[in-house]
Every structure is written in C-alpha cells, then in structure tokens.
Amino acid sequence: GKMATMKSLIGLINKIQRACTVLGDHGGEGMSLWEALPTVAVVGGQSSGKSSVLESVVGRDFLPRGSGIVTRRPLVLQLHKTEEGTTEYAEFLHAPKKKFADFAAVRKEIEDETDRITGKSKQISNIPIQLSIYSPNVVNLTLIDLPGLTKVAVEGQPDSIVQDIENMVRSYVEKPNCIILAISPANQDIATSDAIKLAREVDPTGERTFGVATKLDIMDKGTDCLDVLEGRSYRLQHPWVGIVNRSQADINKRVDMIAARRKEREYFETSPEYGHLASRMGSEYLAKLLSQHLETVIRQKIPSIVALINKSIDEINAELDRIGRPIAVDSGAQLYTILELCRAFDRVFKEHLD
Ligand code: GDP
Ligand code: NA
Numbered sequence: 001g002k003m004a005t006m007k008s009l010i011g012l013i014n015k016i017q018r019a020c021t022v023l024g025d026h027g028g029e030g031m032s033l034w035e036a037l038p039t040v041a042v043v044g045g046q047s048s049g050k051s052s053v054l055e056s057v058v059g060r061d062f063l064p065r066g067s068g069i070v071t072r073r074p075l076v077l078q079l080h081k082t083e084e085g086t087t088e089y090a091e092f093l094h095a096p097k098k099k100f101a102d103f104a105a106v107r108k109e110i111e112d113e114t115d116r117i118t119g120k121s122k123q124i125s126n127i128p129i130q131l132s133i134y135s136p137n138v139v140n141l142t143l144i145d146l147p148g149l150t151k152v153a154v155e156g157q158p159d160s161i162v163q164d165i166e167n168m169v170r171s172y173v174e175k176p177n178c179i180i181l182a183i184s185p186a187n188q189d190i191a192t193s194d195a196i197k198l199a200r201e202v203d204p205t206g207e208r209t210f211g212v213a214t215k216l217d218i219m220d221k222g223t224d225c226l227d228v229l230e231g232r233s234y235r236l237q238h239p240w241v242g243i244v245n246r247s248q249a250d251i252n253k254r255v256d257m258i259a260a261r262r263k264e265r266e267y268f269e270t271s272p273e274y275g276h277l278a279s280r281m282g283s284e285y286l287a288k289l290l291s292q293h294l295e296t297v298i299r300q301k302i303p304s305i306v307a308l309i310n311k312s313i314d315e316i317n318a319e320l321d322r323i324g325r326p327i328a329v330d331s332g333a334q335l336y337t338i339l340e341l342c343r344a345f346d347r348v349f350k351e352h353l354d
C-alpha cells in the first residue's frame with residue numbers, strides 16, 4: 001500500500017544520503033542530492049538537553065551526555081526501521097564491518113572517534129561521525145546531533161570557538177531541507193534561547209522548526225511553561241512539545257530508557273499544569289510528530305527529488321564514463337552505489353504513481 005511505499009522511499013532516501021555523504025558534496029551546479037533530502041537537526045545551547053532529546057526520539061541509550069561540551073563533532077544518525085522480530089544493531093561508517101549490538105559500546109565508540117579527531121581537549125571538529133541504527137523499534141529518520149551554542153570560550157578553547165560552533169550549526173540548519181529541533185531549557189528564559197534565535201534567523205516563517213522545551217521538571221517553583229507550550233509566547237507553525245529527559249542524577253543512577261519514558265509519561269499525565277496537554281507532550285509524541293512531518297515533506301518533494309535524481313543519473317553516468325568502467329577505485333564504487341540507489345528510488349517512485 002501507500003504507507004509501505006512511503007516507508008521504502010524513506011529507507012532509500014536514508015541510503016542515498018549516506019552514500020552522498022561518503023562521497024562528499026561534489027560541488028557542481030545547483031543542489032546536490034544531499035541538500036535536497038530531508039534531515040532533522042537539534043540546535044540549542046550547551047547542556048540544553050539536545051543529546052538527551054535525540055536519545056529519547058530513538059528510544060535507546062547510546063549518546064554521550066552530560067554537563068559541559070560533550071558533543072564535539074556533528075553526529076549524523078540514520079534510523080532504519082527493520083522487520084518486527086529482527087535484532088537491533090548499530091554500525092559506524094568509519095568501521096563498516098563491525099556490528100554493534102551493545103549500545104554502551106556505541107557511546108564509547110562515539111567518544112573515542114570524537115577524541116581521534118579532536119584530541120581529548122575541548123576542541124571541536126566539523127567532520128561528522130556517521131552512525132546507522134537498524135531496529136524494529138525506530139521510525140525512519142536521519143537525525144543530526146550538534147555541539148551546543150556557547151557564549152564564551154572556556155579554558156583550553158580558542159576564542160574563535162563561539163563563532164566556530166555557530167558557523168558549524170548554521171551550515172546544517174540553513175539548508176532548506178533541514179527540519180530544526182530548537183531545544184530550549186524551560187528553566188531558563190526562552191526569550192534568550194539561542195535555539196529560537198538561530199532558528200528564526202534561518203527559518204523566519206517557522207515552517208521547518210519544531211520548538212522543544214526541555215527540563216520542565218526543574219523549573220522554579222510557581223512558574224510554568226504554558227504560555228510557550230500553548231503557542232502564546234513564541235508562535236511557530238508547528239506545536240511546541242514539552243519534554244522531561246533524565247536528570248544528571250538519573251544518568252548517574254543508570255535509569256534506563258524504558259523507565260525514563262514511563263516517568264516522563266507519568267509526569268505529564270499527573271501534572272496539574274500540563275495534564276490537559278499530556279497526549280501532545282513527551283518524547284514518544286515528538287518522534288511521531290517528526291516522522292509524520294518527514295513523510296509530508298517527502299511527498300511534497302517527490303517531483304523535485306526525482307528530477308534531481310534523473311539529472312544525477314546522467315551526471316553519475318558521465319562521471320563513470322570519465323573515470324572508466326569497470327570501477328576499480330573506491331570513489332568509483334561509491335558513485336556506482338549512488339547510481340544503483342537512484343535507480344531503485346526511481347523504480348519505487350514509479351510504482352507509487354501507478
Ligand atoms: P546537550 O549538551 O544539549 O546535548 O545536553 P545533554 O543531553 O548532554 O544534557 C545536559 C544535562 O542536562 C545532563 O546532565 C542531563 O541529564 C540534563 N538534562 C537534560 N534534559 C533534562 C530534563 O528534561 N530534565 C532534567 N532534570 N535534566 C535534564
Ligand atoms: Na552537554
């Protein structure tokens with residue numbers, strides 16, 4: 001049916017994105033495939049809860065989290081929904097033959113791979129880490145975790161770091177295909193939220209921005225976030241979603257994801273302030289909202305993506321002619337993969353039209 005086709009389209013898009021990233025944006029005229037395909041990126045201040053929100057959307061513990069600058073390289077995370085009953089695993093692009101079944105090991109590898117490029121310092125790097133998760137328990141999405149926006153450099157960081165991080169984050173979220181999760185901690189003034197500021201700048205109409213208010217559980221007593229959550233303070237085209245992630249104490253006590261989700265659900269269901277909004281709050285709802293939005297965007301973009309893919313098939317064929325066939329070199333093999341994916345996409349699209 002149509003849903004199944006849409007799922008396979010999203011799956012193909014994930015693969016094309018991955019192949020395009022391996023290859024690097026090979027310039028050229030107009031938009032590259034990578035730029036045409038939708039992604040979701042988290043934006044916000046340091047320790048606003050970006051990595052925690054991403055983990056919740058995925059439903060697995062695997063990201064380094066904590067106070068200070070923990071995320072120091074972009075993490076491009078592709079979720080692939082697999083058949084019910086299949087075993088879940090993760091795979092890094094930099095270690096393609098190694099299947100990770102243990103998500104604690106995934107977190108360790110992200111930390112190690114971050115250090116490999118940046119050293120154990122507080123430096124950052126623009127070079128993304130690419131991770132795929134294959135699981136029956138995820139929705140098909142590409143998510144990008146980014147370092148947090150900061151206002152001042154700390155000991156061991158160059159003064160340029162504030163601007164460097166902003167430039168890096170902007171380079172992801174300014175792309176018109178990027179869906180922005182603007183993460184703002186509710187225990188700080190949302191009027192000064194770096195996330196909302198940057199999102200407004202790159203997406204003035206708010207059509208691709210989702211406002212996410214974290215840390216509702218640790219707001220000052222006597223205050224609440226209703227003006228924001230009900231869209232009175234900062235109206236976006238999409239509804240705001242309130243989130244309660246694990247606290248640092250929960251992380252230290254190793255509270256697991258299932259317990260965390262239950263706690264979050266209970267928090268909203270029993271909340272005197274937010275009880276009436278309970279069905280539209282929390283990480284699971286955010287994941288659902290995102291997936292639905294992504295499908296809508298893909299549906300709207302199908303004609304232009306197909307036009308681009310057809311052009312790309314020609315371009316890739318020309319490139320293959322230039323470097324010669326059969327393909328021996330690595331980059332040739334990658335081009336070939338993209339070509340195959342483009343053909344597959346084309347096929348699925350045509351079936352969809354029939
Ligand atoms: P990031 O730096 O934006 O990626 O934020 P992290 O996800 O690493 O979280 C930073 C810190 O804030 C961690 O100690 C989290 O436990 C804590 N934190 C994040 N979200 C919440 C929340 O909703 N409630 C509470 N109490 N703590 C949170
Ligand atoms: Na942090």
Ligand code: MG
Nearest residue numbers: 050051070071
């Ligand atoms: Mg982080």
